[in-house]
Amino acid sequence: MLSPAILIPAIINGLLIGAIYALIALGLTLIYGVLHIINFAHGALLSAALFAAFFAFRLLGLDPYVSVFLLAPAFFTLGYVLQRFIIGPASHGDDRNMLLVTLGLAVIIENALLYAFRADTRTIDVPYAFQTINLGFTFLAVPRVVGFCAVFAVAFALWVIMTFTDTGRAIRAVAKEKLGAQLAGIDVAHVYAVTFGLGTACVAIAACLLIPTYYVNPRVGDAFVLVAFTIVVLGGMGSVPGALVGALLIGVAESLSGLFLGESLGQIGIFLIFIVVLLVRPSGLFGARA
Amino acid sequence: MDTDPLLAVSDLHAGYGETEVLHGVDLAVGKGEIVAVLGSNGVGKSTLNRTISGVLRAKRGSIRFAGHAIEQEKPPKIVMRGLIHVPEGRCVFPNLSVRDNLDLGSYRRARDHRQQNRDGVFGIFPRLAERQSQSAGSLSGGEQQMLAIGRGLMAEPILLILDEPSLGLSPLLVEELFALIQRINQQGIALLLVEQNVVQSLEVAHRAYILENGSVVLNGASDQLRSDPNLKRAYLGL
Ligand SMILES: Nc1ncnc2c1ncn2[C@@H]1O[C@H](COP(=O)(O)OP(=O)(O)O)[C@@H](O)[C@H]1O
Ligand SMILES: [Mg+2]
Numbered sequence: 001m002l003s004p005a006i007l008i009p010a011i012i013n014g015l016l017i018g019a020i021y022a023l024i025a026l027g028l029t030l031i032y033g034v035l036h037i038i039n040f041a042h043g044a045l046l047s048a049a050l051f052a053a054f055f056a057f058r059l060l061g062l063d064p065y066v067s068v069f070l071l072a073p074a075f076f077t078l079g080y081v082l083q084r085f086i087i088g089p090a091s092h093g094d095d096r097n098m099l100l101v102t103l104g105l106a107v108i109i110e111n112a113l114l115y116a117f118r119a120d121t122r123t124i125d126v127p128y129a130f131q132t133i134n135l136g137f138t139f140l141a142v143p144r145v146v147g148f149c150a151v152f153a154v155a156f157a158l159w160v161i162m163t164f165t166d167t168g169r170a171i172r173a174v175a176k177e178k179l180g181a182q183l184a185g186i187d188v189a190h191v192y193a194v195t196f197g198l199g200t201a202c203v204a205i206a207a208c209l210l211i212p213t214y215y216v217n218p219r220v221g222d223a224f225v226l227v228a229f230t231i232v233v234l235g236g237m238g239s240v241p242g243a244l245v246g247a248l249l250i251g252v253a254e255s256l257s258g259l260f261l262g263e264s265l266g267q268i269g270i271f272l273i274f275i276v277v278l279l280v281r282p283s284g285l286f287g288a289r290a
Numbered sequence: 291m292d293t294d295p296l297l298a299v300s301d302l303h304a305g306y307g308e309t310e311v312l313h314g315v316d317l318a319v320g321k322g323e324i325v326a327v328l329g330s331n332g333v334g335k336s337t338l339n340r341t342i343s344g345v346l347r348a349k350r351g352s353i354r355f356a357g358h359a360i361e362q363e364k365p366p367k368i369v370m371r372g373l374i375h376v377p378e379g380r381c382v383f384p385n386l387s388v389r390d391n392l393d394l395g396s397y398r399r400a401r402d403h404r405q406q407n408r409d410g411v412f413g414i415f416p417r418l419a420e421r422q423s424q425s426a427g428s429l430s431g432g433e434q435q436m437l438a439i440g441r442g443l444m445a446e447p448i449l450l451i452l453d454e455p456s457l458g459l460s461p462l463l464v465e466e467l468f469a470l471i472q473r474i475n476q477q478g479i480a481l482l483l484v485e486q487n488v489v490q491s492l493e494v495a496h497r498a499y500i501l502e503n504g505s506v507v508l509n510g511a512s513d514q515l516r517s518d519p520n521l522k523r524a525y526l527g528l
Contacts, residue, residue, distance in 0.1 A: 166393070166394070166397055169386060169390050169393065169394050169397075170394065170397060172383070172385055172386055172390075173383040173386060173394055175385070176383055176384055176385045177381050177382070177383045177384065179345065179377060179381050180377065180380075180381030180382060180383060181383070181394075182345055182365045183343060183345065183365060183369070183374075183375050183376075183377055183381065184369070184394050184395055184397050184398070184441065184445075185365060185366045185368075185369030185370065185397050185398025185399065185445070186366070186394070186397055186398070187364075187366045
């Protein structure tokens with residue numbers, strides 16, 4: 001059972017699954033790092049994005065790998081507008097209220113989806129869904145490889161934005177020093193909204209990468225976000241490298257415990273890793289020590 | 291119009307929530323002038339600065355800057371007008387490099403001159419040039435103060451508000467700081483210098499206001515204030 005011929009493919013598969021988790025966790029940790037709130041609407045937005053990708057395919061005939069180029073900017077805008085015109089103003093200047101507003105938003109989005117589409121589960125059929133790449137010792141599912149590469153492309157793009165643009169610098173500045181940022185002329189409400197938009201765009205990209213092999217229903221986002229939240233805590237709240245490394249670790253843990261304990265118990269590995277890491281490093285893998 | 295002061299604050303009331311901290315402050319800064327605001331801890335100096343720079347909303351009264359009423363404007367707009375506030379406690383971005391901190395000083399204003407102004411700041415503070423890729427959080431208190439002032443200069447200020455820049459600096463650095471303030475002023479930049487360091491502030495400032503419990507209790511030319519018996523007794527320990 002421990003032969004490398006079984007272990008190595010399981011690890012590779014875990015890394016490929018982890019990449020999608022990484023994207024969802026990236027959005028969550030970005031929002032946490034800057035706005036200092038847990039975005040409870042993240043799961044509902046993921047469900048909404050999966051529906052958007054689904055209908056882009058069904059109604060417009062757009063392959064998810066094409067519609068991602070429309071849905072990412074659309075969801076960026078949606079996130080921007082939600083934060084700028086709903087979450088921000090409804091918080092009346094107290095950032096802690098934003099958390100409650102996102103919770104309310106989650107309820108509204110999920111129920112709107114339930115009302116519109118019922119609890120039915122839907123899938124799409126794309127020709128490459130079951131295509132594989134033969135590595136000699138194992139086969140890799142094409143959609144997962146595409147997902148993995150896309151996630152790292154997104155992470156790289158985010159790194160470029162954060163490092164080399166004024167918007168990125170302003171986001172990092174607001175995260176740690178709000179008053180200093182205001183006095184430098186940075187519009188904090190705008191930066192919050194851009195950050196929320198980026199987090200929501202991550203979710204839309206994740207949806208387009210998931211839908212070829214996954215299904216959609218109004219609640220499907222929550223399961224992913226629970227894992228993503230675990231990753232964010234594991235990696236260190238607000239840490240982008242932490243989210244990436246944490247997600248890959250969690251992906252591998254899920255895959256290996258699926259191998260040893262059976263598919264249905266796969267997620268136990270996630271929580272075992274989670275508990276062990278937090279016992280050893282309470283601030284997470286990349287978290288600043290208190 | 292040209293005889294108007296650069297900054298004119300009149301009957302300014304401000305505070306936090308229900309609590310009023312400033313009870314009708316009148317104050318003016320002329321073009322190219324150094325004006326000191328002096329007073330002990332907790333009298334409302336920083337509250338005055340925050341209200342001028344728009345971080346805190348005025349409850350009553352007016353603030354005019356370069357001919358515009360700015361009391362309803364938000365900080366980005368006020369920064370764009372050239373009124374730059376270097377806050378108490380520096381508020382540098384600890385997670386950003388020294389260079390990125392400076393660059394964000396020109397986020398809203400003078401962006402086209404970023405490189406040239408950055409070189410200028412490095413000329414004034416060679417220490418910052420040496421440490422430009424280090425994170426600002428790793429700098430000493432004195433270096434962070436230099437960085438905060440440098441970040442302010444990046445916006446090509448017309449009026450620079452410095453809130454207790456000498457706080458926590460060694461006597462030698464304080465000496466350098468006051469020399470620097472005069473140098474900045476010689477470039478034509480007006481300064482509103484908020485300090486508890488009364489003696490040295492009165493040496494560099496043209497005029498000064500003494501604040502007590504949210505009101506101006508005394509103001510005038512620095513020379514005149516230096517010999518004021520009340521001021522001597524209360525602040526100079528004479
Ligand atoms: N953010 C705040 N919230 C509530 N009260 C404050 C705040 N900042 C300052 N104060 C109060 O306002 C008064 C004036 O403070 P401040 O303007 O900081 O004085 P100074 O700068 O002259 O030391 C003090 O009584 C202080 O406790
Ligand atoms: Mg103060």
